Amino acid sequence: MLKAKPLINNQKMDLFKGTLPHYYLASTGAVILWSASFIATKLAYETFAPIQLGAVRTLFAVIIFWFIRRISSNDEKIKKEDRIRIAFSGFLGITLYFAIENIGVSMTSSSNSALIVASFPAVTTLLEFFIYHLKPNLKKVLGIIIAIIGVAVLTQINVDGDSKSMLGNVILIGAGIVWAFYNFITRNLTNKYSSITLTYYQMKAGLIFFLPLVLIENKTWKMPTITSASALIYLSIGCSIVAFLLYNLGLRKLSASISVSLMNLVPVLGLVFSILILHESVSAIQILGGIIVIFGVILSSIQRGEN
Template sequence: MWMATRVDITSSGHFHQVLQRLKISAVSEDEMNNKTKGLMSVLIPVITWGISFVSTEYLLDYMGPMSIGAVRFLIATGILYIMMRRTGTSLKIEKKDHLLFILAGGIGIAIYFYFENTGIKYISASPAALIIAAIPIFTLIFEALIYKRPVKAMDTLAIIVSIIGVMLIVDIKIGEFFSSGESFGYVMMIGAVASWIVYSMASKPLFKRYSYLTIIFYQFFYSMPFFLIAMPFESNQWHLLGPVGIAHLIFLSLFASVLGFYYYAKAMDLLGVTESSVFINFLPIVTIVFSYFYMGQIISIKQLIGGLFVMLSVTVTTLHEKKLGLAN
């Protein structure tokens, strides 16, 4: 009788251990699925935003920086509202979160695009892309300071490698940074980097309380006053846009704004702010490839090598995080 009881207890303990292992395995599988979803999600903004540089460059010949943003996000906000009504997504948000939406929409979207579009008017796309590529570095620093995220050596190494890759892609000369005639453009691009960090940090707390549609709808909504106030002070040649210009505006509104921001929000939720921002370094690659087919620009060997560096950095980060997930 005593022996039988002992066997039962041992069997029960073993069964409990098996259950625990199954639970851990299920959690790990869920984490891996979220990782895969996050990686698939971040590809959409990388592609659409990479192409958007070409669309914006075209439109700047006919419209001001804030006017482009006003039309782009007005259309996008309308599309999001229709989507929310049809899907039954709630429009209610807590009063305490209005400030986060204002920060993300006003500074992270409106002011960001003012800085970026204005900067491109004063400096070439190459140094502009290089400065934007610094976003992951500053995001990593700010996330570590604000959210106490531990900075892994592999994260730092991957970001450094990706920056080197972007430098090869844009093929910039260091001396250009010290050109006084272009200093204003560089200041604008640095402002764009700071604005995007505000967007990332202000967006992160919202994921726990709202759907992706709700988040980007209110971010777009709160960006509109900033765009509309500045719009009358810009010189626009609406009559010269033509079908091509309208097509670029539709692309920026539907693909770069609605789809791009929706899936970037999803990626930030599933991958984290820092890892999502690392994928921004893919933007110059997409821009170069699209410019080659759309504008006939030639891709150099140095740019191809730089592209491999960027891909390597993202791969290293992803595999390292995946390894840590399996280990835990």
């Protein structure tokens, strides 16, 4: 598959030593944190424009990562031959992905956003087929189809002809393509560097690429409110730091399509967070949709491998 043998021994640089289930848990942990990102993003828009939010979120993440590396005495450097690749992965996974996602979320509903996120595994599997000639087995294809059906039931999307919403949906599909390529580029790098080092340098590269986009956006900066500031803190620490560390860790043992297939849990968990945080009611059809999604995720993400 896409798995590569470690090019260097980084056991001293990363304390995590787990079996295959642990890597599943790492990726799932990232998905749990990202599941509340749509709610946090909407709340942050109270004072932040989409590109501003992505840039400030990344800036905070870089600062916090710098302190983490200092405290842990992590002085691991990126080899010269990998610098361009890591810079490009930072551009794709940090700058371009979050810029596109933030713009898309600002133009469409949260339920539409959840449905588009559920299509990411299909996008990744399709690109794996064309780029790496990897043929998905019937179980994986069936699982992805079931999961997407479940999300459609869960979100109960209605096409109302809103051109702005439709454009937002298309933009989010573009985010899925960008995320797939981020997975392809990052996959082998996770075996060469510790998760902290890899994510830190990706964030630094992403921040640099965000600067010209902020100038292009040309929006007035506003003083954050308690709500928008809290949302920003969650997005910076929970999503940009902890979730990325866990996700990059999971990529060490899981293929790109399997890692992304776990993101089908986002709409299910997003519904749970909406109930807990926004006190929204839940219908029987939504419960049914959640069960279908979970079944599809399990079916599409089962992978055999050595512990």
